[in-house]
Every structure is written in C-alpha cells, then in structure tokens.
Amino acid sequence: MGNFYWDLRLTNTGPAACTVEGYPVTTLVGAAPNVPVGSASDTEPGRWYPVAVLALAPGTSAYSLLHLGQAGAYGCPLVPVGALDVTLPGWDTASRVATPNPIEGCDDDSTVLVRTGPLAPAPVSF
Secondary structure, X not given: OOEEEEEEEEEOOOOOOEEEOOOOEEEEEEOOOOOEEOOOOEEOOXXXXXXXXXEEOOOOEEEEXXXXXXXXXXXXXXXXXXXXXXXXXXXXXXXXXXXXXXXXXXXXXXXXXXXXXXXXXXXXXX
C-alpha cells in the first residue's frame, strides 16, 4: 500500500508570455456530486526541482509532481474522486481537471492525501 505520483501539466493557453513560481494547491473533487473531498494539498519539498521562477511562452508548460497517498491506508470514509481543483500560486480561482485514473479520497478534512511539488520546467523522470 502506499503512494503514487502524477505529473500535473499546466499550460499557458494565453496569447502572451507569463511567469509562474511556487506550489499549486490541489483539492480532490468527488466524482458525484462534484464537491471538494478532504483537505487541500500540502507541499512536497523540491526533491527533484527547486522552487524557481519559470517563464512560459504561449503554448509551453510547467509541471508539478503530485504525490498522492492511498486513501485506504488512513482508515477514513472513502469517497470516489473524479477530478482535481488546481489553483496556481497567487491566483484566487481554481481550474478543474479530470484525474487520469479513478481514485479514492478521504471524507476527512484532517487527512492530507495530496502533496504538490514546485512548478518545474519538465516532468520528473523516475
């Protein structure tokens, strides 16, 4: 039992270059009725990439390695999760993205299942 990892890709879809720096905040979203599940993410220290300012030209991406704990290991009520709400550092609004695979979350605000790595110029290769 344990952990799994996903690379979250954030792409500049605007017409102008921008910069990003830091850790995105993610919240698991229930498959039904599309409401937040559990606690917002915590940070995963930059084991692979340090925190840095990244310049993103239109169409280019930054990546954050998501470290997810196995919900069943925590003894909490399990809830099917179908998406993540992702908020960029310094932003007030989240964007919703589907999970690449079905997962389960904890219906418990004190259990942190997701940790986000700093935004990086490339995905982490294991």
